[in-house]
Amino acid sequence: MPRIRSLAGLKAATMACRECPIGQYATQSVIGEGNPKARLMLVGEQPGDQEDLQGHPFVGPAGKLLSQALEQVGIPREQVFVSNALKHFKFELRGKRRIHKTPTQREAAACLHWLADEIALVKPEAIVALGSTAARSLVGRAVPVMAARGQWLDREDGRPVLITLHPSALLRVPPEDRDAAFTAFAADLAKARAILR
Ligand code: URA
16 A cells, blocks of 8 residues: 555545445545644544535534534634544435445444544644544544543554544534533533643
8 A cells, every 4th residue: 555645645545445335425535624734633433414525524514513612612723633534424315315324343444544644644742532433543442432521542652532522413412402512522622722732
């Protein structure tokens, strides 16, 4: 496998990737974006419907919540690098709607080397894992996200990984609990602010 030397190279290589079955159905690959030399990287699960169509990470409803929470805790989104564990959108067709499907462990494992390339290019000091797929890909084992949220775990390469929920979990919370869930999510993210100094 050729070594990836740039984010443009990563985009091209992931566009052609068929190491798991997801890529052939997606519109395009979506790699991370933001400050290419960011001290802090945030990793979600996989691009969603909007991300797949637009080619940019976290631009749909979950991305808007993420941006709001980052802004609230004083982490400018343009200072960080935002990516995903998987680079293609996995979905199921229901009529004309494309419904998100959780990737299998095998699919996440197949994509891991692209995430490793991205981390090697950006060289963040620390990473935020948004949800369980990201946590598993980053830490190398299953992480009970609700129990571990707000905690820093270590990656094999020594980088600390802050565990929190995926912002799309906030979209599934009953409306009356949503403010509290958002506040708790923002409080988790605030623990990463010191990395920016
Ligand atoms: N969910 C993710 O995990 N990533 C995105 O880019 C969008 C939604």
